[in-house]
Structure formats: C-alpha cells, structure tokens
C-alpha cells in the first residue's frame with residue numbers, strides 16, 4: 218500500500234501519520250520525489266487502518282500495490298534511481314559502461330586493458346578475481362591477489378572497480394576494496410548472501426539468473442534493499458531458452474519491462490548473453506536503444522589466450538569503435554556516453 222501525502226503538508230503532520238501507521242504494526246518507508254512525499258507500507262500492510270488513513274486531511278490518495286516488491290517498486294519511488302560511484306553515476310543520463318576482462322590474469326593484463334577502455338570512454342573497470350566456473354578444473358581466478366591487481370588498475374586509471382562476490386564470508390574484504398560488488402547469475406537467489414549485502418552501503422550489481430523471471434530478479438533486489446542497502450543495479454545477461462546458437466538469449470524486453478516496474482537502474486551484458494564476440498556490438502546498440510542505463514562488456518587484449526571467455530571478449534580497438542557507434546543510439550534515448 219502507498220500513501221501519497223498532499224503537497225505542503227508539514228513535517229510534524231507527516232511524522233504524526235507515520236507513527237500512527239507504525240503503531241498498527243506496519244513498517245513505513247518514506248520517499249521524497251520532486252517535492253512529493255510518499256509513504257510506502259512495507260511490512261504487515263494488511264494491519265493498517267485504511268479508513269483512518271484515508272480520512273487523514275494530509276492524505277491525497279491511498280493505492281494498493283499488487284506486486285510483492287515494495288522498495289524496488291516504481292509506485293513507491295516514481296523517479297529513476299541514480300547511484301553515484303566515485304565520480305561516475307549509474308542510472309542518470311550518462312550511459313554507465315563497465316568494461317574489462319572476464320578474469321583478472323596479471324598486473325600487466327589488467328592495467329593495460331584498464332588504460333585502453335578508459336581511453337575509449339568506459340566509466341568502470343570490470344574483472345573477475347573470484348570466478349564461478351562450471352567445471353572445478355577450470356581457472357578459478359586469482360582471488361585476493363586479483364583484488365589487489367584491480368586496485369592497482371584503479372589507482373593507475375581512476376576507474377571504479379566492479380567484481381564478483383561468491384559468498385557472504387567475503388563481504389568484509391569486498392566492502393574495503395571494491396566500488397561495485399557484483400552478484401553473479403548463479404547467486405541471484407542466494408538469499409543469505411543478499412541479506413548480508415543488504416547490511417552494507419556498497420552498490421550491488423545484481424545479475425539475472427539463467428532461469429529467473431523478471432519478478433524474481435526484482436524480488437532479489439528487494440532482499441538487498443529490505444536490509445537497508447538501496448543501491449542496487451539490475452543486469453540483464455541473457456536467459457536460458459531452447460536456442461543453442463548463442464550461449465544464452467538476450468531478453469531485450471526485460472529492459473522496458475523493468476523500467477516500468479522498478480526505479481532501479483538496469484544495465485545489459487551482451488557478452489555473457491550471446492557468448493560470441495561478433496554479437497557484442499549489435500546487441501549493445503539494441504540494449505541502448507531499448508533504454509538500458511549501461512552496459513557490461515568483456516574486453517581482452519589477447520582473447521585467443523584468455524583464461525576465461527575469450528570467445529565472447531572483444532579487443533580494445535573494437536571496443537573503441539563500439540563506443541563511438543553507440544553515441545547516436547544513446548542520443549535517441551536522451552543519454553550521453
């Protein structure tokens with residue numbers, strides 16, 4: 218349930234109404250959007266005394282919310298959420314481009330790629346230090362050493378770093394060292410991890426699970442937000458379908474759907490969605506054209522010899538060209554790159 222407060226209502230009256238509602242056993246979340254105050258009833262909204270709320274002179278309107286998510290719901294928060302990370306933003310009118318290798322492999326590799334993607338206009342450096350691999354015999358990442366190398370690359374370029382967390386026991390290390398914590402597709406419904414991440418303040422990039430519906434993705438964001446961390450970015454990275462030509466199927470319709478349902482920023486990862494480097498450019502353009510707030514792109518300086526996902530990694534020169542080609546698509550969506 219959401220309660221829209223009349224413009225010009227005093228703070229005292231709003232606080233009075235909030236405590237009245239809380240006395241009924243509900244949890245109230247207040248949102249101020251373009252001068253308009255909205256109260257969202259998050260827990261136990263069935264216990265609220267609806268006739269009394271509606272009769273309150275400072276209430277403009279009370280609406281029932283059908284969806285199970287509240288904090289992530291656009292009805293609770295009509296304006297787009299913009300998340301600030303160092304000097305960059307995610308969700309504003311600047312396209313947030315996160316680029317880098319699938320895995321951090323060495324200092325030379327990550328620093329060189331970071332410099333090249335920065336020169337082409339990327340705002341963030343991505344790179345896995347802890348890798349969730351299908352086979353236990355595949356490269357598992359450089360782990361803590363990989364985080365140290367990412368920090369060196371950040372120091373050299375100023376790019377904020379985005380890297381994947383695998384379990385809750387790593388949270389302390391990640392909060393100290395990382396600018397955006399990535400939750401991978403395989404962990405999208407690791408609810409214990411999500412709850413613990415909810416206790417931090419670090420922005421969380423939440424990737425859609427292979428078989429997760431849009432509602433399930435938003436509900437996972439709700440887990441993080443319910444714990445107090447509202448800095449969540451959603452990522453469409455392809456879902457599993459009957460098609461085998463591509464690694465996954467990019468669900469482009471998820472972007473306008475999520476934009477309607479939620480105020481959270483949404484980015485697209487065309488690299489994992491397709492699994493094919495040739496598809497990264499066209500899918501990136503399509504993602505921007507349907508309103509994505511950003512992209513996550515795998516870029517490698519030596520894809521043939523990459524430890525992981527070389528087949529879907531583009532070379533830095535191609536990335537540079539893509540950034541140029543994206544400009545008119547971003548412009549159509551009133552975004553800059």
Ligand code: PEP
Pocket residue numbers: 319345349381400401402403424454486489
């Ligand atoms: C990744 O971004 O490195 C990754 C493993 O992605 P996903 O969780 O989407 O498979």
Ligand code: MN
Pocket residue numbers: 319320489515525526
């Ligand atoms: Mn990868």
